[in-house]
Amino acid sequence: MSEPVLRTENLTKRFGGLIAVNNLNLSIPSGRLHAIIGPNGAGKTTFFNLVSGLLAADSGRVFFKGRDITGLKPHEVSRLGIKRTMQIKSVFPQLTVAENLWVTRHATNQTLHPFRSAARDPETRERVELTLEQIGLRALAHRSAGTLSYGDIALLEMGMALISDPQLLLLDEPTCGMSPAETERAVEKIKQLTRKIDIVIIEHDMSVVFEIAEDITVMTQGEILASGSPDEISGDERVREAYLGRPEDEDYVEEVAHA
């Protein structure tokens, strides 16, 4: 079996008394779109933060393609080719859409020249044009990112992930806040990408998850509850319980059923 793209060993993160990620042993094979689902507070985003270096783990290790990346700084992790999007959409609001892409492209693969004009760089410019085309934001290229709609910001974030040529993409609720049409577009995009890049996605929209995921890991309270194919997961009694509550919570089940 080939080296998993992402693997954790006994990964643990506590916030005071709360154990956000508890002794997590996760192995994500390369070449399959992996979804992580679970109720709020399950530790999904914390897990992403630990991988991308925004948080330091209390114990345990993280391996990226067999390389120990535990304790690396965010920019170091990023330069290894692990890119992520944020749950709360996060771009550079006062830069234009094109500049957002531009600076992202430059951040990874070039030393930052202090005096050469940023505008004169045909390679980067072409790549920015291409990415604008891919995410369908060409018409908004010169708008400040801060003035975009939420869905467009999500697309821009996706573009920023793309333009940096990632090897592993961590998508934190990419379709959150999107309109149905935008969601469809984003799902299409993710499906295309997954042929070239390893993707791990956190998603609450179950229709999205079951449409795109090849493997699903369910987390609750910082631990893995179940892991398997979409069919296995949808049939798993414990997962139902974690999501929908126990049968005695009649009201809640009914509410969900009607939602």
Place this chain on the structure above:
Amino acid sequence: MITPHIISRAMLIAFVAFLIAAPWLIPAILNGFWVSVIAEIMIWSLFAASVNLLFGYVGLLSFGQALYFGFGMYGVAIGIATLGLSFWPAFGLGVFAAVAIALLSGIFAVRLTWHYFAIITVVFSLIFYFLAVSVKPLTGGDDGINFTLPPVFSIGDVTGSFSDANFQYFFILATVSLCFFLMHRVIQSPLGKALVAIRDNDVRAALIGLNVYQLRLIAFVMAGFLAGVSGALFAFFGRYASASYMFYHVSGEAVVWAIVGGVGTLFGPIVGTTLFIVIRELVSTHWEHHALIVGVMAILVVILAPKGLVGLWNEGLVRWCARAEATSARTDLQTEP
């Protein structure tokens, strides 16, 4: 068609032309005293630009830039008065001292952001202010160091020296212009874009692979360089150095100048500095509380024009041009048969 870009370009050319003509123009209209005020404004504008580079382009509000200004000053004064250096080595010593202390304090300061950063920069500048006041043999304390300026160059019979008022003026103009040009280049460069990205969203900047700490440190040292050059120029200009220029009050003034003029714009610090120094020169002879005017204006600008006077102007310009274009488009329509 008139675009905001063309108007800005034209204004820049007019402004530079005015600065070049000023040593002859100003004495003809007002009097020669104002030429040296303009020279002083240029020096302080450069100082305000160092605040602007940090606050406007990296999002770090420093209340301690006077420290680097002071090191620039003392580098020159000690270089000339104590070490007997000639002009250029003393200039170099001043700038080097400022950059070195900026690097040293930056290593600690840029670990922090926002008010913590502001506080640590004040603390650093206070430490060195009190050191400078107390180490009297080296710094002259509050009295400062007076010195006689060596010539800038002398080739055969031709000597360039600050004792020639016009030479002094143009030397300052050339140096400040060069620094502003360098800053402009940096802002437009990949490095500059990365700095703005960090200002906008430092978490995101780290996630796209920017080394936030390192880039902030680079910006901090660059700002130290600008402050150091302005301090060195001010030492030449006044022929002395004094610890009082290292007090945080001086840093605070530059912050006000930069914010009122417009942070995040290249020319904001020039506008703000010019405004307040002209007010000071006009009012302070008649009324000792000219700082009141400064305070009221600062408050008004912060509330009414958060992007400063230059930001206000730029917005107005864009709107005006858009309206002019719309009007001309409408006339075009009407004239069609």
